Amino acid sequence: MHGIKRAVRTARVGLFLLAGAKGIEKKGGDGMQTLYFDHSASTPPHEQVIRTMAEVMAAHYANPGSLHRAGGEALKLMERARASVAEWLGAKPQEVVFTSGGTESNNLAIKGIVGGVGRKRKHIVTSAVEHASVYQCVRQLEEAGVAVTVVPVDRDGLVSPEQVRAAVRDDTVLVSIMHVNNETGAIQPIREIGKALSDCPHVRFHVDGVQAIAKVPVAWKDWGVDLYTGSAHKFRGPKGVGFLLVREGVRLAPLNAGGGQEHGMRSGTSNVPGIVAAAQALRIAMEGAEERLVRWRTLRRRILEGVREIPELVYNGSEREELQAPHIINLSYPGMRPEVLVHTLEQNGILVSTQSACSSRSLQPSRVLKAMGFDDARAAGSIRISMGDEHDEAAVELLLERLKKAVAELKPLAKTR
Amino acid sequence: MTEDWIIVRFGEITVKGRNRTRFEELMLARVKEALASFGSLSYDKAYGRLYIRLNGESFDRVADRLKDVFGIVSFSPAIRTANELAAIREAALAVMRAVDPPPQTFKVSVKRAYKGFPYDSREMNHLVGAHVLRNTPNLKVNVHQPEVELKVEIREEGTFVHCRTVPAAGGFPLGMNGKAMLLLSGGIDSPVAGWMMMRKGLELEAVHFHSYPYTSEQSKEKVITLAQRLAYYGGRMKLHVVPFTELQTRLARTGYEHLMVTLMRRAMLRIAERLAEKSGALALVTGESLGQVASQTLASINVIGRAATLPILRPLVAMDKLDIIRVAERIGTYETSILPYEDCCTLFVPKSPATNPNLHIVERAERRLGEEMERLIQEAVTGTETIEVTETERSDAPRAGEERWF
Numbered sequence: 001m002h003g004i005k006r007a008v009r010t011a012r013v014g015l016f017l018l019a020g021a022k023g024i025e026k027k028g029g030d031g032m033q034t035l036y037f038d039h040s041a042s043t044p045p046h047e048q049v050i051r052t053m054a055e056v057m058a059a060h061y062a063n064p065g066s067l068h069r070a071g072g073e074a075l076k077l078m079e080r081a082r083a084s085v086a087e088w089l090g091a092k093p094q095e096v097v098f099t100s101g102g103t104e105s106n107n108l109a110i111k112g113i114v115g116g117v118g119r120k121r122k123h124i125v126t127s128a129v130e131h132a133s134v135y136q137c138v139r140q141l142e143e144a145g146v147a148v149t150v151v152p153v154d155r156d157g158l159v160s161p162e163q164v165r166a167a168v169r170d171d172t173v174l175v176s177i178m179h180v181n182n183e184t185g186a187i188q189p190i191r192e193i194g195k196a197l198s199d200c201p202h203v204r205f206h207v208d209g210v211q212a213i214a215k216v217p218v219a220w221k222d223w224g225v226d227l228y229t230g231s232a233h234k235f236r237g238p239k240g241v242g243f244l245l246v247r248e249g250v251r252l253a254p255l256n257a258g259g260g261q262e263h264g265m266r267s268g269t270s271n272v273p274g275i276v277a278a279a280q281a282l283r284i285a286m287e288g289a290e291e292r293l294v295r296w297r298t299l300r301r302r303i304l305e306g307v308r309e310i311p312e313l314v315y316n317g318s319e320r321e322e323l324q325a326p327h328i329i330n331l332s333y334p335g336m337r338p339e340v341l342v343h344t345l346e347q348n349g350i351l352v353s354t355q356s357a358c359s360s361r362s363l364q365p366s367r368v369l370k371a372m373g374f375d376d377a378r379a380a381g382s383i384r385i386s387m388g389d390e391h392d393e394a395a396v397e398l399l400l401e402r403l404k405k406a407v408a409e410l411k412p413l414a415k416t417r
Numbered sequence: 418m419t420e421d422w423i424i425v426r427f428g429e430i431t432v433k434g435r436n437r438t439r440f441e442e443l444m445l446a447r448v449k450e451a452l453a454s455f456g457s458l459s460y461d462k463a464y465g466r467l468y469i470r471l472n473g474e475s476f477d478r479v480a481d482r483l484k485d486v487f488g489i490v491s492f493s494p495a496i497r498t499a500n501e502l503a504a505i506r507e508a509a510l511a512v513m514r515a516v517d518p519p520p521q522t523f524k525v526s527v528k529r530a531y532k533g534f535p536y537d538s539r540e541m542n543h544l545v546g547a548h549v550l551r552n553t554p555n556l557k558v559n560v561h562q563p564e565v566e567l568k569v570e571i572r573e574e575g576t577f578v579h580c581r582t583v584p585a586a587g588g589f590p591l592g593m594n595g596k597a598m599l600l601l602s603g604g605i606d607s608p609v610a611g612w613m614m615m616r617k618g619l620e621l622e623a624v625h626f627h628s629y630p631y632t633s634e635q636s637k638e639k640v641i642t643l644a645q646r647l648a649y650y651g652g653r654m655k656l657h658v659v660p661f662t663e664l665q666t667r668l669a670r671t672g673y674e675h676l677m678v679t680l681m682r683r684a685m686l687r688i689a690e691r692l693a694e695k696s697g698a699l700a701l702v703t704g705e706s707l708g709q710v711a712s713q714t715l716a717s718i719n720v721i722g723r724a725a726t727l728p729i730l731r732p733l734v735a736m737d738k739l740d741i742i743r744v745a746e747r748i749g750t751y752e753t754s755i756l757p758y759e760d761c762c763t764l765f766v767p768k769s770p771a772t773n774p775n776l777h778i779v780e781r782a783e784r785r786l787g788e789e790m791e792r793l794i795q796e797a798v799t800g801t802e803t804i805e806v807t808e809t810e811r812s813d814a815p816r817a818g819e820e821r822w823f
Contacts, residue, residue: 052821069634080819081823
């Protein structure tokens with residue numbers, strides 16, 4: 001089989017690439033090791049996952065929609081990946097719709113529900129702290145005439161299930177609330193919201209779970225969630241692959257017209273290598289989830305403890321650990337421009353993001369922190385530290401040490417209020 | 418105090434007198450198989466029923482699986498307590514408080530199977546009911562049409578308090594009534610026929626006739642998917658895929674165009690019967706429903722059926738198509754069955770197939786093929802590929818190389 005040979009050859013190329021791909025972790029000129037604390041922006045894929053992607057790409061290039069045997073094999077492989085994803089997330093295989101990532105999944109869920117409802121008056125309920133791919137999507141629909149209620153959050157960044165329920169009207173078609181906040185790590189009370197909505201059968205409940213999968217327990221079905229978004233590159237899978245879990249019986253209007261793949265919900269030739277690699281990454285992530293949760297919680301406690309010794313920094317989030325994802329810590333240096341802090345940290349060998357990576361190029365105060373009731377100085381000066389598998393106590397001590405050093409370097413430059 | 422137990426009630430097996438022990442053991446094995454993915458559950462066998470302790474597993478999820486296990490008539494989430502009045506009263510209150518939304522009316526039904534308990538059923542009705550009433554504002558007793566019937570079962574092994582009974586699949590535990598061979602086509606009917614016979618305690622193997630390249634790989638995949646769905650109910654299933662192309666094209670060249678379907682079906686029964694003998698199956702199961710198509714008129718059923726000596730079970734024979742579809746939807750095979758891939762039964766089908774085939778003419782046509790017919794049947798049997806499937810796995814799929822990708 002030439003396909004196999006090719007796969008082997010490609011695998012070698014893949015390994016070669018891997019050897020050269022240590023860019024981020026390589027030691028700088030002064031021998032300092034760079035630590036990557038930006039896992040909520042994206043994670044390093046497992047070597048195994050990269051190899052899988054390369055091998056499947058080489059061996060199964062046929063279109064899974066083709067009738068011949070090669071197409072059939074690609075299809076079989078993809079369906080096995082689908083079944084695996086479904087099993088790990090408590091779904092049925094036919095409830096998994098593969099997409100290009102979190103943004104597409106969120107758009108598909110929101111526009112798919114809104115577009116699938118025939119009547120003219122429609123209303124969406126969402127929160128003030130959603131990721132841009134939900135927030136902007138809803139804004140877009142608002143401009144097109146859909147009514148929107150944005151539910152506020154408290155100082156911990158949490159919505160109240162009662163307020164969400166109270167916002168629901170007769171013409172409400174969708175409630176979209178994220179699971180774990182990408183900037184602060186706040187865990188929304190999804191179970192309680194699901195329960196509060198249980199007497200509103202006309203309302204679909206969408207949850208953006210991009211930062212939650214393999215980080216915190218996800219029982220979307222038990223919680224009454226109808227649509228749940230995931231993205232592979234947040235759990236050490238490839239970029240460009242995500243999925244939307246769609247509860248059986250929920251109808252979505254597709255975003256794109258085309259060949260009707262993914263049960264007609266997402267046309268476009270399926271990304272077989274990406275999908276298989278994503279399923280593998282999910283399996284690895286889920287297998288280690290419990291152990292990781294415990295480890296991250298310990299490390300997180302230590303980081304918070306260390307940050308308290310740096311009076312310039314304030315922690316944005318709940319003091320109640322169970323309300324926070326274990327891998328994200330949001331800090332502000334009020335009065336400091338966050339990109340200055342990010343670059344100073346980078347010089348000190350620490351990679352973090354301002355706000356979220358997606359919005360960090362804008363220098364606006366964080367919408368999320370503003371919604372939590374913080375002033376502009378605090379909302380504009382925030383950074384996000386997010387942990388990954390590779391971090392241990394030593395990495396955390398190094399992080400704290402360098403954080404201290406960076407703050408000391410910047411202190412003379414800070415605007416005093 | 419929460420409803421940490423499930424009372425599982427068995428159906429027809431309890432009537433089976435002496436064999437009861439064997440049935441209950443089979444039942445326990447089937448339940449454990451079906452719930453294998455819930456690692457924390459523990460099991461407690463009792464007379465004519467089974468108790469499952471949740472140990473933190475989600476009742477809804479366990480229930481979703483349990484409702485499809487054959488042999489179970491119904492089950493209830495329950496609180497289990499010692500046989501002491503105070504504990505029973507507390508449990509009763511906890512069960513009532515967990516009802517959402519809170520009911521306005523209720524009644525208590527006490528069953529005292531354990532006669533060693535100091536209060537009789539009537540006294541207990543009062544003792545439990547009064548306690549619940551005292552501690553629940555706005556709740557009244559209504560013995561005729563209560564919103565909630567609070568049941569208290571006092572048994573030797575303990576007292577169970579519950580108020581919700583979930584109906585389940587019923588029937589017999591799988592394997593209790595032997596084994597049969599299902600002719601699985603890929604259409605709507607045959608998976609339903611399989612499910613119905615499995616429900617009656619029959620273990621099934623399936624046989625599928627594949628006419629590659631006239632029927633595609635996808636049509637085979639479709640049948641594997643259906644077998645996997647049946648394996649959800651049966652734990653596992655052997656699917657025999659018979660290479661049917663040669664026999665079918667040969668039959669098409671006999672010159673008896675209008676008898677094509679009759680000849681083909683007879684050949685299928687003969688092959689299925691040989692496979693059945695090999696695996697010790699004592700009957701064939703088909704999805705035939707009287708009058709549905711030309712090959713399912715009484716005359717056709719007669720002429721076709723004579724090709725086999727094993728009994729042919731036709732559970733759908735008196736069912737309407739719409740009812741069959743309804744079952745197919747319920748058991749989760751419909752979506753797959755309506756996928757458009759052709760199966761071999763729709764190939765070479767004449768414009769006007771015989772609805773009243775003549776047995777003599779059919780037998781003459783077969784005699785003309787003589788030994789060639791026997792050879793082709795034998796080749797089909799020998800060339801049969803057997804795939805073992807479970808709900809999620811299949812023996813033919815994970816080629817060694819692929820495993821590392823998952």
